[in-house]
Amino acid sequence: MSGINVDYTTLGVFIGLFVVFAILGFYGAYWRKGDLSKLDEWGLGGRRLGWLLVWFLMGADLYTAYTFIAIPSGVYASGSLFFYAVPYVAWTFGIALLTMPRLWSISRRRGYITAADFVKDRFNNRPLSVAVALTGAVAELPYIALQIFGMQAVLTVLLIGLGVTGTYGGLSVSEWALIIAFIVLAAFTITSGLRGAALTAVFKDILIWITVLTVIIAVPLAYGGFSHAFSAIEAIKGKGAAAYEFLSPSAITNYFTLALGSAMALYLYPHSINGSLSAQDTDKLKKSTSLLPLYGVGLALLALFGILIYAVPSALSIVVSNKNGALTVPSLIAATMPSWFVGLGLVAIFVGGLVPAAIMAIGASNLLTRNVIGEFKKLSPRTESNLAKIISTVFKFAALAFIFIVQATYAVQLQLLGGILILQTLPAVFLGLYTNKLEGYSTFAGWIAGIASGVYMVLYTNNFGTLLKSYLATPYGPIYIGVLSLAINILVTVIGTLIAYGVGWRPSQKIKAEEFEVV
Template structure:
């Protein structure tokens, strides 16, 4: 029998009231900082008018998702110290962002670009390469949206169990998610990135409150971290205390590959391009490592749970009912539900729940922009209003496609998100290197991109995971595929130069460097 939690009717009331406020902010976004939402840059980039702290909150909501506060603690709990890779990954990725996003922002403002693929198209004078970069971004983003739903399911499952609601957990989850996504789709259609920004500020406030209170109150309730560490079964102590030498390369490569991939995801680029100026984007990005502190504390929930026997028992008892992976995802919600007051649990659970909804909205906006600008418009030009209308509808389609995927293939979203990282990293030569040079040949870049994606996906299925065995240890497949991508691009470009090819770009270097 699953132990009784601290969840009660007060928890439910707090959850529903805060969710109603979240929905109100989403719809109110259409009236906030009014703009002509029939224009794609107004709907999808909030008119490029977000200041330092709004971009900081938006990017925090954008990048610190269910992966951060559900998947990482669950993986640390289940696998061990390898998943502390997220700590250096966060540190490195913002260095990459500082080197790339201000440049991309500048040229995008100068040339009116909405997406990274817009830039690639002009930089390398290639519609085909831009089409491929857009397709890679869309395919990689869908499992990331699915992962947000996995996090939302964890919050709902804990709430349902705590309230003792009779019936199928899966059915109740699915109905609740459909209702939540219908609300999300409605206000995203109405408000675009403005609604996502307001709800992102609200979501981040709840998550920060949850992290700060939990990391102080839970150790006090269980008599310190020492109590949690001393409660770890002896056969598992080693996986938490040290990183085995055979996993050092896996740890390093996973951190590096993930850092390269993060700001190639359409949602990260979309958030960056919404800034009002390059200077304010730099300041916002420089403040984002503060979120890394929160990530460290959230990861520690994978250890703290050992000091909460009832939470451990609940996960163990639920594993046969909802599956081992879904049960492990309850690490954070269960630890909170068995230690903190009922009213605060409501705040925490709604924070986790909308912590999946807000990034899902931003991700859907980003890939609908790509779909319209770089796929549909390459086939049939659209009017300005036609662009925004189609993007609004496609954002809803992409959300429900990801929702349907999770219902049809439960338990695989987190694994496929790592595959998404392998895929999206292959856009690095076209986007990141393109910001520094136009002297790469377009067909070579396309061949490299195809080789990288094909080898990455092939290795993923061959090894049944995200690591490839090498003489120096296990290496994240994203780096192996990217290395092949760069080799193909480099050799192809060298051959092109040898046969008389010379670069022709519609984007001059000064248009990338110009201050605004």
């Protein structure tokens, strides 16, 4: 296609780097060998990752293909509201430093593998621990699906440039490519577990940093800088261009609550907890976490791609002609960089979906195996590990089928709902790390109230809503639903706990305060 630098050199680089990615994934089984028939060895890397590996792993875990696609495309379509991601990532690592070292310490002492393990002991309440496990697994499914959505955007630009069209066996070329990639991913996840994910995370992150830093420097120099981009926005959008420079007064509350709710949610996801628990000790965990805001700088630069694309007509025409804002980043790379570098940049985003998909599937399978199935049937360590491997594979391909069946718009909306749902585990997990004074059944009732109110409000707002409409209009402005439903959750939990105290309940002493001391 005229205007983008995609040819068979691009394809060769893309395939070559993907092969390197796959080799690293399989090599993980032989790197820092451990007994992979045990769940903590397979699913947590034996809790032996150093600070640098945890930094790479968490960077790959939290900055995903969907992140690289969604934030710039949101800026492209709607402007400055989508910069909420910048304060969100700044705040979330402060929350992580307050919670993850404590969770790591108690998990190491008591052999916990998941947050639901901790919740079960802390509250002495099976329904609550099962609810936390199921919430985490349900929230991960659309999250993995959206990694595939980001990967599809990469393949779309690649195949447009190569002029490849048509279907084979009822599936498009891009769908076959995704199936092959997920077969490779499933194979090395089964054989290597989190070790394979850690090694591929290093590879993925290096490629992403090369891509982001090169494009953010080269494109402004070659295309007149951001002043030219803003002038182009003004010419195209007229008065609407103001939204690309300033937040409107009505959007400020939405911006703040979106950032706050997202920050509170991120380290409740199983993949975030899984990555944190893989650290060798709390010093290494704290060091890696304190350096993760560097990825926030990268995300801020990446968000600016949504502005830069207006300065590059050939890239903008791909997005407009396909009516797909998700093509913003791959189109900008393909239209401005030499063909070999386009292959590097596209494979960086593509494997940027596979690495977190592996970690998310591992986190979800740990929960379903240990805290759902394991609650009702005693499993040997080997059976537990083997079952988790099977469930992680099924989970990946369920997400793949999900994206083939469900339109991308609905997949995005369901992931937004997933974020609202995972927030409802905050009282049990985060507050439970600091106090034993919340009664278990009251906390479970709070979870029910939060889930029910969150789902109701999402359905109430524009039939699932969008990122810009996942709020309720109040006298104080638009407020993110996740924050409102969490407030209802905490209110019900506190009231229920006070009633429990009134009828004679007293806090459990099963976990001693000194067991939370950071080691």
